[in-house]
Amino acid sequence: MRVNLAYGLGHLAIELPDDRTTVIEPTHIDGLVDEKATVLNALQNPIDSLPLLEHISPDTKICIAFTDLTRATPNERIIPWLLEYLGGPSDNITLLNQLGTHRPNTREELETMLTPKIVSNYRVLNHEPENQDALVQVGTTADGTPALLNRHIVEADLRIITGFIEPHFFAGFSGGVKGIMPGCAGLDTVMSNHGAKNIGDPQATFGVTLGNPLWEELRDIALKAGSSFMLNVTLNEQRNITNVFAGDIVKAHKIGCEFVKKSAMQRVEKPFEIVVTTNSGYPLDLNLYQGVKGMSAGARILKEGGTLILAAECREGVPGGSPLDKLLRSAGSIEEVLTMLSTPGFVRPEQWQAQIQALVQQKAEVLVHSLLEEKTIAACHLKSCPDISVEVTRRLNMLGSEARVAVLPQGPLTIPYLD
Numbered sequence: 097m098r099v100n101l102a103y104g105l106g107h108l109a110i111e112l113p114d115d116r117t118t119v120i121e122p123t124h125i126d127g128l129v130d131e132k133a134t135v136l137n138a139l140q141n142p143i144d145s146l147p148l149l150e151h152i153s154p155d156t157k158i159c160i161a162f163t164d165l166t167r168a169t170p171n172e173r174i175i176p177w178l179l180e181y182l183g184g185p186s187d188n189i190t191l192l193n194q195l196g197t198h199r200p201n202t203r204e205e206l207e208t209m210l211t212p213k214i215v216s217n218y219r220v221l222n223h224e225p226e227n228q229d230a231l232v233q234v235g236t237t238a239d240g241t242p243a244l245l246n247r248h249i250v251e252a253d254l255r256i257i258t259g260f261i262e263p264h265f266f267a268g269f270s271g272g273v274k275g276i277m278p279g280c281a282g283l284d285t286v287m288s289n290h291g292a293k294n295i296g297d298p299q300a301t302f303g304v305t306l307g308n309p310l311w312e313e314l315r316d317i318a319l320k321a322g323s324s325f326m327l328n329v330t331l332n333e334q335r336n337i338t339n340v341f342a343g344d345i346v347k348a349h350k351i352g353c354e355f356v357k358k359s360a361m362q363r364v365e366k367p368f369e370i371v372v373t374t375n376s377g378y379p380l381d382l383n384l385y386q387g388v389k390g391m392s393a394g395a396r397i398l399k400e401g402g403t404l405i406l407a408a409e410c411r412e413g414v415p416g417g418s419p420l421d422k423l424l425r426s427a428g429s430i431e432e433v434l435t436m437l438s439t440p441g442f443v444r445p446e447q448w449q450a451q452i453q454a455l456v457q458q459k460a461e462v463l464v465h466s467l468l469e470e471k472t473i474a475a476c477h478l479k480s481c482p483d484i485s486v487e488v489t490r491r492l493n494m495l496g497s498e499a500r501v502a503v504l505p506q507g508p509l510t511i512p513y514l515d
């Protein structure tokens with residue numbers, strides 16, 4: 097059986113035995129016939145909100161928060177349509193990149209994401225999570241840390257939060273309030289919310305928002321900025337828009353999440369000895385930091401002591417020198433990583449990704465097929481997998497005739513769960 101894995105800008109073909117392989121993919125939904133018309137209709141007929149134009153007067157100061165390069169949101173289509181709909185003077189509009197704690201995007205990257213015309217004619221800013229002058233306190237987190245949000249978000253008369261909805265490995269779903277918190281939040285605020293206690297909560301997982309303490313705090317802090325208008329889309333495996341959800345940022349997002357559940361969440365009867373997963377290809381597999389999402393998705397249907405193989409291009413590395421890279425290299429083992437994270441007062445940027453990777457590795461042996469050098473993979477306490485087809489076949493032969501392999505070609509765009 098040939099299976100094409102989403103990998104970088106294309107696909108990675110692997111060969112697996114037909115009778116022992118189960119391919120798990122999202123239920124296919126065709127793209128919209130007219131994406132632009134559907135977006136404009138959603139803005140004019142939003143969920144639990146007045147039409148977007150009715151929120152605007154000639155002097156309304158607008159902040160549009162858009163997702164960064166690591167997200168698959170088709171900004172290059174959505175943002176021009178949104179600006180065309182608004183039609184007002186560009187002086188009143190700020191476009192803010194929802195970086196969270198990610199690196200700033202370059203002008204060239206912003207032009208690719210938004211079009212050169214928009215970057216040249218509008219105020220386009222990268223969120224700065226460590227610049228105190230760019231942040232405003234709106235309250236505190238559960239542990240008393242100041243809840244800081246980007247000044248442009250807080251001080252705007254109208255907040256428009258764009259993005260796309262997919263299952264998220266600890267926030268339940270992407271999109272919605274995540275565009276504000278953590279998308280436009282201060283570093284310390286994010287680290288407080290993404291601390292070991294919240295990440296380790298069993299409800300902090302794919303498909304769960306209400307009852308998930310991490311997401312509920314994201315929501316509560318985001319709403320302290322004031323009411324926000326959401327424009328989120330859903331996508332199929334070809335990155336075509338399948339639906340549009342606009343309006344109240346909580347209520348419209350809830351309806352969008354229900355739509356996503358129907359296609360992305362796939363029931364599995366019993367766990368597998370081997371799981372091959374991806375991180376949905378570019379741009380979601382830019383680096384190993386993002387690749388942890390694919391690991392987490394695959395681990396849900398893996399037997400204890402099984403093998404998980406992640407195919408993620410990682411053209412940007414871990415990234416090298418990033419907080420995650422430094423944290424993983426500072427520990428002698430995955431067990432040491434978890435010991436550090438459980439130490440009272442221990443707080444590091446990106447520790448949440450290290451924690452989830454470590455929890456997956458407690459359950460399984462994890463191999464990675466990527467552009468990363470073998471020594472880099474080893475420094476992250478992982479093993480290299482040069483040829484997935486050969487490795488899976490070898491392991492199946494060792495395990496015996498009853499062993500089976502599951503493949504998630506689209507990675508976390510499909511969230512399997514055990515019956």
